[in-house]
Amino acid sequence: MDRWDQVGRNAAYGAALALSPYLLIKVSWVVGSLMGVLPIGKGFGLAEWVVLNTVTVGMAAIGILLALALVRPWGMRIPGALVAFCSWVGSGFLVSVLPFGLFSALVDVGGGSQGDGGDDPAMPVWEGALVECSFVGVGLGLALAVPAYLRRRWPEAFLGRVGDGPRTVPPWAAVVGAVVGVVWLYWAAGGTLGIAHPARRNSAWYVLAAVWGFWAVAGSAGIWTVARARPARLPRWLPLTFGWVGSGSLFAWSAWKLPLVLYVALTGPSDVTPPECLAVAVVLDLCAVVAGEAMMRTLVRTRIRVAASASHALPEVAIRVES
Known part of the structure; x- marks a missing residue:
């Protein structure tokens, strides 16, 4: 150990x-x-x-x-x-x-x-x-x-460089995730487009919007890098980590928020007034859930391809990891 x-x-x-x-x-x-x-x-x-x-x-x-x-x-x-x-x-x-x-x-x-x-x-x-x-x-x-x-x-997922893996078409999910992240960052910077009640925003709301936006953009960049296999000499674990965490943040938080937003939209409680326009919030959270799940599937497919390549082309690396 x-x-x-x-x-x-x-x-x-x-x-x-x-x-x-x-x-x-x-x-x-x-x-x-x-x-x-x-x-x-x-x-x-x-x-x-x-x-x-x-x-x-x-x-x-x-x-x-x-x-x-x-x-x-x-x-x-x-x-x-x-x-x-x-x-x-x-x-x-x-x-x-x-x-x-x-x-x-x-x-x-x-x-x-x-x-x-x-x-x-x-x-x-x-x-x-x-x-x-x-x-x-x-x-x-x-x-x-x-x-x-x-x-x-799964030691093989942490081995090698980005360029060692196959180059594929960049997934649409990375683009969708990046767009969602940019919207959240725009709100965190004080933007009001899509905000129905600006006065309801507080420090907590700004902090969370900034963090969600950062991880959405960073995760999308990681998935894009893995799919394009560029830059070739970048250690594989780096974009995989950002892709893993960023896609998880997109999926987890939006899957949690979406039912709450729908509840507020359908019942309209008088003492609950989110800052965001409810229709915009529903669309953003839904896109984030779908994009996060699709980005994770991209990581899984990449790991399987890398594992198959490592078992044939890099047997000596696998032996070093196990020893």
Whole structure:
């Protein structure tokens, strides 16, 4: 076991431990709201609030199991597609949560009302701090544990240069993802086209729009680079990493936001007013989900082609990795 692998294993245990307080808090919200001893989130009825938080309980449980799967021997026996999908979605969520959590520790990004109805306004300070620590801890842990696991399970994907792989037609998904990212960056820079209620924007909204936009553009650039196999001497792991994280961010966050936006659009709660025009938000999130999924399929096909090429053309490299 080399030093990088040992760091990844320790980080996986740390990620599972860090996410445990979030899981317990979410369970308490569900139980407390059903018993009538805890308030319901702004803009939600009891049923919607319980469903929303039950989903997050399931996500937290999956996150803990995923972290353990990255380090325990039984994790290598789980179907690779399942582990890869959960890691991809988790990475997509956390690359946005991490900078947001770090920024909120320095600046009060909660001022004003974004109107998304996703947080409990009566959350105690200590509870909010635990939630932020959980997100930051699991994000940092998985940032080290996931690459170490992938390196153990699919070493060929990390070998060689971009130019070693076959050159293919750049996928349309990279273009769509880049366009979505540019729109988010435009909003983060203060643009008002597509914004129905400019006064509803606050610091949190700007930070998240900037992070989503950055990863959408960076991920699209990574996919484009892999597909074109240029520049040839660039290490393969670099565009693969940006493509992996960027496509995951596109898919995960937009798949999470899309049902909420549709709920607001269909029910029109009086106390929830998102800054974006709802029709524009629905189109953007839908495009992001489709583009993110298509970008991931491009990465999978590239890995399969590279693996086949490595098994025939680079047997001595594979032997070095296994030894």
